[in-house]
Amino acid sequence: MDCERFDRVALDLVYAELDELTSAAAKRHLGHCARCRDVSTRLRATREIAVLPLVEPPSGLRAKILAAERQARSHLGARQRLGRVVSVLAGYAMRPQTAMAALLMIMIGASLMFLRARPGERDHVRVTERGVPEGEGEPVTVVPVPERAPHSDTRTAPPHGTAEIDPGRERARATGGEKIAAAQPTARPESQAGRAAPLDKSESESTSADYGTALQAYRNQRYAQAQRDFELIAAQGGAEAPSAALWAAKSMLRSQGCPSAVARFDELQSRYAASDIGNQAAWEAANCYQALGQPERARKSYLQLREASGYSERAQRALDSMAHEVAGSADVAAGASKPAAAAPPPAKAQAPAAAEK
């Protein structure tokens, strides 16, 4: 140790704050350095002589402080009281028993987090054919395949069986779009315009114009044109597609007759079963079968329609009429056979008279 180093540790040596190693080094330095020995001696002597005498505090000071402490404790603020409570609780919290209990609670809580939740009240899920829960997926609309492409524009109907997705259709269906589309054409423009509001504006406007044109063509008995327009509307999809498909079939019925239209009605009946469109198609198909001389198929359709709301009376009357016709034809057949056997045919009876004349 040199003198410079000793000056830095001289006070520590005087006040005994040096570690043993440094203290020994400093003392060795003092052994051969008169200058540092003098410095150390003076500092030590000053420290020893400059001892301040302790003055006794006033006799009543302790009592005053204790009284002040008692009063202060009774008027501690909420923060100080809370701090004291926390201090007490912390004292208990540091105990091993408390720590073990806390660890146990943490383990129980952590294990609860890994328990699987109950499945809930929804015990079944309805799904569509594509496996998407109903209401969460997008609606699927199957559009009919037009028999021939009415136009060569881009609005050609998709292939049969393909799905065309349009979010607006779900809203239109929810507001009863199918039933509206199945209504009579004369009541359509105002009522459907309002109910098809959720549809895309441009699509709605263009479809409405086509629908009106097709309707006008139907009214003007231009059934071929009406059929093409309605098929085009049906191919475009949307809320009006079912109704347009029905009116296309009706237009075909008017222009080509039952032999061509009955298959179309059958298709619509099966596609829109248990709906107004399906019932209307079934009614038209039944009429066609009756006209085509297929009473059994007509009867079958009428019997089905008798169970449908709104068609029971009509279907029953049709069935009664068929039964009456069958009975009438049977009577006619029976009456014709009996006179033929008992009396001579009138023609033959009148013939001699004419000859006589």
Add this chain to the structure above:
Amino acid sequence: MAARSEATDEMLMVRYQRGDRQAFAELLSRYEAQIYNFSLRQLRQAGNAEDVTQEVFLRVVQKAAEFKHEARFSTWLYTIARNLCIDELRKYSHRRHASLDQPGPSEGGERTLGEQVPDLGSRSNVERNALSSEVQRRILEAVDELPDEQREVFLLRQLADLPFKEIAAATGVGENTVKSRLRYALDRLQQALGEFEEYARALR
């Protein structure tokens, strides 16, 4: 510093934080005289020193919950005392105007600070007692003449017996700065008390 045959200051403080008033009484008995003397040497007025001492322990009561057990209780206590003394000095600006001959409002009536200095009582003859009183008077005068920063460090070291590291924490300066200030204080005291060094050696 009071002897700690049983619980340490920090243990007593923990007990007091939990509501043990007896622990506070024990702390008060240990540090009452030291805080009072520290305040007395800083303020030079017995009345002010008494008020500050009372206020120091009242702060201990109020801030007991804030005491961190990582620190020494004595350091925390002297830090409070130091700050209160500084506030008091700024308040009354008594630092350079007080005198040891000025009577204090203590129960001693008209006794001056110099007269309150107790007798060392180590020698029986009259001459030695007179010399002792003279030495102590000169010591007090020399300490009083120290610059504020040096006197503060000197008192914390000599009176409170705080280590340099604790003094640095209490005063908010570095440890080397503390040593430097104490070195200057001792040099000044050495010059003032040089004629009594022989007496000091005789007392040993």
